[in-house]
Amino acid sequence: MTRFLTSEDVRRANSRVIEVDEGTIVTAQAQDTAREAGIVIQHRSGSSYAEPAPSRGPDASLAQRSLPHLPEPPMEGELQSFTGVVVTAAGRNRPGVLSEITAAIASSQASILDISQKVVEGYFHIVLMVELPPGSGFAQMKSTLECMGGPDDYVVRVMHERVFRFMHRV
């Protein structure tokens, strides 16, 4: 059960200091009411009130325990030890496209595991399998790469390897 302290509770309180349990949620309105009336709301320990973390309910911890054990489509070989990233690019072919993209990947401290490129009638598509070392930012690499090229040049898309594993492996 969630315990609340409402503005009505504050109004009824006959004291300048209201003590609440660590788990009690003081509503926004109760905080306003207390502030206006000069009433202090604090925890029983004496520390000033801080909103508790949301209590997600009795099932949540069970779910958190079982989620990692839900079977996932298997990773193949070398992919097991790091974050795999799939980079695709497509657009009009011109000299230097591949080096631009690979340079950007290198600047993100990522290394390329596999690469495939095809050119058909002046248009290229490149698929790169990239290894992102632990601790380096996926979001940052994604934004760097996806800002490259342009509408008349080429577009890059960066996706997590897990998406492809879920979609194409059972």
Added chain:
Amino acid sequence: MPFTDREILETVRMIELETLDIRTITLGINLLDCADPDPESACEKIYTKIVQHARNLQAVGRGISEDYGIPIVNKRIATTPISFVAAASATDDLVPFARALDAAAKECGVDFIGGFTAYVHKGFTHADDALFRSIPRALKETAHVCSSVSLGTTKAGINMNAVARFSDVILETARLTADQGGLGCAKLVCFCNAVEDNPFVAGAHIGTGEPETVVNVGVSGPGVVRAAIAKLGPEPDLLAVAETVKRTAFKITRMGELVGREAARRLNTTFGIVDISLAPTPAAGDSVSDILELIGVDRTGAPGTTAALALLTDAVKKGGAMASSSVGGLSGAFIPVSEDAGMIEAVRVGALSLAKLEAMTSVCSVGLDMVAVPGDTSAATLTGIIADEMAIGMVNAKTTAVRIIPVPGKGPGETVEWGGLLGTAIVQDPGKFSCAILHRRGGRIPAPIQSYKN
């Protein structure tokens, strides 16, 4: 490489060109512990609890989208039916509860919050009565709140008193939001066999068997299914079509499963269900109607449409059921008329009548959805339309819904523009014959016998 180029490009194409996306991550929040004899205190608790739980919902959704490269369109909130929560409060006016939901949705940055809901399939409590009275003003005065009611179930039958009252609620809501083309009714839906874990608005709410908090995910991909059938071409037989839809639905659902697990992990809560409904948007190509036409009818609404839709809905469920053990919600094909460019066109050219639409709802996953009727439609006619739809759901033991908008000041054939996701509608003609006596009788349509299936 662990994946072939073809696999990788297929996924990229689905997202880039075929508008595959996670339509919604919906956080369900139980509000029963917010009940309070003082309605003001109850509203304070509701606001505070929702904000506390959903404050980081947008950020988590954005984070998953960034980390996986998957578009996640909406983040939404579903709550316990407000009539349960408000029952403890001595008040006949539940509009403040709607305002509390609205303010919480705004604070959390979500576009819709579902849960201004009552279950009245057997009868009304005082709180249900108050909720019915409050719906029109609640929908007028709030921007983000969606309302839904359960009017019938296969086990209970159809509460025709409630159906008749709901018709009045619809008309009053349309009247109060007349300056917006009756838009309030787009946030108002009634159900037979309401689903208690539906992540999609306007019917989103969490039922009484649901946990304290739960993440439900709605995934959508009519564009992907459409492209797959287009690629198959007109020659292969229907078994091949079903197989193609099934395989495609499998892949779409897998993405939903991945996002559902990840969202539950990051929000530190329970993963509920993936709803694998094909939910169209007004965007080009993101159309269920296009799929039906590719399966082989000239226009949606032509003879053969119901059969094509039956195949589609079933194949989506089968593909989804293999891809996730948590398939739930409505899962099938949505046919919201105003939100699907192909459906709008079908109405415009006269292919899709209200009668045919009703037939289609017996095999789709929801019901009469986003249908515009003239503003002067009588309560009796609305009662008839709703009762017909509820009967289809009741007898077939499936969920059916009605989201119907009597557009003030508009007659059959006229167009109404709601904009955004709600799209454009052409007002449909419910016919000149009504059902005044049926409407007046009220009472209950008893639950159907389900043993003698022959």
